[in-house]
Amino acid sequence: MSMTYLDITGVGIEFDTGGSKFRALQNVNLKMSKGEFISLIGHSGCGKSTVLNIVAGLYRATEGGVVLEGTEVTEPGPDRAVVFQNHSLMPWLSVYENVALAVNQVFRRSKTRAERRDWIEHNLRLVNMEHAMDKLPGEISGGMKQRVGIARCLAMQPRVLLMDEPFGALDALTRAQLQDSLMAIQADLGNTVMMITHDVDEAVLLSDRIVMMTNGPAATIGEVLPVTLARPRDRLALAEDPEFVHLRQQVLEFLYAKQGSRHASSADVVDSAAPRLAPVAAPERLPAGSGDLGSGSEAA
């Protein structure tokens, strides 16, 4: 991995909870290169979303900072678009208008009206939602809403796409479809993506690296697991792939064996593969750290 694109250095944050201070994050360090897909995984309340919100500029870090392409992040902006868990579409705007709101803001000077129109339609086509352009969010399904939310973010042409549990509220089948769509789009456009997830399978399937966070308070990055599975990745083929199974195993081990005991809410992490891929042959365990693990991993 080449040069650093996004650099999170020594980030910590303290929240003021009515007089007493609550330290949510401590010394979080992570470097991302351009075009990389990173998943943040960890137990509920460990501060994954806080990391993402700091990168988005929605929170200010108490110490440390985030530098994107040489510029420090100080406020939110469309170059760090966020896909929120509950889609967050404006219920009073149609699908088209929701994307248009972002596009008209970001490209109001650089594109003509007709170009913006084409760009909005192009992005809706990317997520296969061009058929529902004039529908209101209340008239489409949860998965469709999330597609539109993704289209809205893609349309801003962000330098980093931040996704806060984007598929967490969807059923398993819809989630799989959207994961495949996201993989295809990311392969096509080369987006740099930071995604928060609870889903171990999702993390392994989509990511180049999985960043595993320790439990809060004062959470930080515990381990970084590079995923070297070849792309394009096919979920069916990977289901019994020994390397895939081994990677899953490693994430589960971190979450349950190393971090699980300290926290009661370990059930929040979904081992979604367990019921769906029932007849998995017992994986022959690969030696830990096998393969040429990517460099850039910055376990703090």
Place this chain on the structure above:
Amino acid sequence: MPDTMSASKPDQRFEQMVASLRPGRLADGLILPALGIVCFLLAWQFSASRIETSLGLFPGPVQVWEQLKTLGREHVAERTKAEKFYQRQQERNANKLAANPDAAVKWRKYTGKPTFVDQVLTSLVTVAAGFLLANLVAIPLGILCGLSGGVYKAVNPLIQIFKPVSPLAWLPLVTMVVSATYSVSDPMFDKAFLNSAITVALCCLWPTLINTTVGVAGIDRDLVNVSRVMALSPLVHVRKIVIPAAIPMIFTGLRLSLATGWMVLIAAEMLAQNPGLGKFVWDEFQNGSSNSLGRIMVAVLAIGLVGFMLDKLMLTLQKRVSWDKQAVLR
């Protein structure tokens, strides 16, 4: 084309109407409300015939109905008189001009006594003016208070102090201030009209202000974050996100405001002798004829009906403006 259609197919509308009159629906939609009204009328008639006042028996429904008809006749008579007056004036001036094209002709307004219908219309115009005036301030200020905790903290004590003030306390002040400051030759508005409208505005400011503040402050955090990520300008943020999100609460405030304004107006008109329904009631009370109570009762019912219709009007407006067509509004 439509003719052949209707000829070939029997008109189904009557059957549909009959089908829609299912017993359950009929009971809910018509019979029960009608039953309530009939019970009320009976109780009214029963008790009215037992209340002896210095102006005679308290009027029952029948007497009130008579007075309503009288008021209607008076209105028609007054209008005819006015028309005749203008006609005579027209003829007189035309004759004058025919005799001498340079003659100075005078055009006078008819100055008859305002009828009941006139008073209702005056009251409606006044309440509309006061309501508009109040909301021109209340909605923008409410949005500011909802968006900024600082502004809210600054404005909140004022809201709390002025909210419970009765219109009757404002009225003398408003009257004095208006007569001191509004001294234009050929004024566009009547001073009495301004007094009433401003008093109404001062009293119906608060429900809209408070509800708008609460509505704006309660916008979904995620939507606000989306707006921040898109780096929307404050104006676009307010127009595209804040106002649509707060519309239901703003309308709740507007409806409370209008109801308050209507109540306040009647009181203000009575006290200040400003034209309108309130003055009508007061004049009838002072008049003290045997018909007065009946005529006042007509005014009471008219006030109630107008208030009801104003609320319906706001509800219809809300349904048109609101993006959430599924929402149940009542």
